[in-house]
Amino acid sequence: MDTASVPLLRVSGLSKTFPGLKALDDVALEVRSGEIVAVLGHNGSGKSTLVKIxxxxxxxDPGSVVEVRDAEGRLASGLQAQEELHFIHQDLGLADILNTVENLGLRRTPRGRGLAPVHGAAERRHAQELIARFGAGFDVTVPVGRLSPAQRAIVAIARAMDGWTRPDNVLVLDEPTTALHGDEVQLLLEAVRRVAASGAGVVFISHRLDEVLQLADRVVVLRDGRVVAEESTDRLDHDAVVALIAGEAVADLSATRQAPSGQPVLEVAGISGEEIENLSLTLRAGEIVGIGGILGSGRESLGPMLFGAAHRSGGRVEVAGEELVAGDTMAAIEAGIAYVPADRRRGGAVMGMSVRENLTLPAMRPLRRAFGRLDTRSERAETRAWTATVGLRPADPERRLQLFSGGNQQKVVLAKWLRVRPRVLLLDEPTQGVDVGAKAAIYELILAACSQGTAVLLCSSDTKELVTLCDRVLVLMDGRVVSEVPRAELTEARLVRDELDLRAAADAVRGDAEGGERGARQHSSQG
Structure with missing residues (x-):
């Protein structure tokens, strides 16, 4: 048998019906050895159901077929097929308190050790060899909770591949880059390329379309549970992929933006702290100012510092002319600052609470009656109004937030702060891990808030997002503003060029400094 002609994974006639909903309808998909196939679609398009099947x-449903090539080169189904499929989910499924060696050991039972932890030299060498396959090298005895997000993702890939008896298995990655930025993303994408180059087939699910275009050979687009497009990536660009997913051309939000003319509402003078050094900026009412920069530039630290959630060692922050006390989040909220963090699950919302409870949490006082009693009728009415405004799906305010898709969760996190009509809205990666439909809805909410006078500081690693929304962008390097790009000059190419040029210049300066230090040490030793 010519196994090269047999796909590693073949899905045909795949359907799934839930009560009142057909989540998948006659889906077909093939993945071959060495191939990376991206599965794309809105939240609710059927991607998650496909992965769970x-x-x-x-x-x-009866009549559906899922087949995977076995060791003899034949297509097998059922439990035998599932043994050839390996998965990495969005939360990675790692035990943070265990190290890399121990996390790898969770997939197997060490002989003769019972429940004792795995710490032998052979196991450590094995772990080091696995992560080295992906161009990574880090201490495998450190708890994975202390590793970077990219290193954690590589541990998850290594664990998924540990024990493969042959290279041509199938690896399914479901939103693996959601918590990654910049260089970390590239490290993970290179690891996935190495998996495919070894002969594996890869199914890659991501909302980050630029990553998909970099990585995938083909895209399969789902809409309402059906395959609506299948194209080679060399025939597509970003807007073409968005149009396939959304079913329509992308609206140019920037075309209707008017130049802001409001008064300054946020003035930052010479603040310093972790990753921030002597940074100053001014933000006007109705203005969207972007913050760009490579990983470690200080972009990730600015929002928490201004909100009082991170230490500020110096400088002044004023809101509407009133100085803000450093490190006091309640004072920031009372002054009119709202903050949407990058990690909505850890810092943006209480996932075990309902949508209603999350929406009203930042400002309960207006909903209180005499003696502090909660006016539940007003609370429900206000919640219904906001769920309609943000287009929550399903529109169930009593449902726990953790049961919604990422895009709908982010809409709720944003709505809970827009509800209090903030003077200043600090956004950190506001569309991370959401689909293009939710992204467009979030952009419209941001622009609507600006039209009512809210000033927005948008910290983002997404250059397209910065270009789409911002009136100007400040580029950071080593915690300082090193470039300001006005609206008239704002393009993705300009931002990428600035970031790369600045990084190269900084690396050169560091290299010269290190060379000077080495020369001084050599001269001193010779003397």
């Missing part, structure tokens, strides 16, 4: 969490 492949993983055996859900059973498909």
């Amino acid at each position: 492949l993983a055996g969490v859900h059973s498909a």
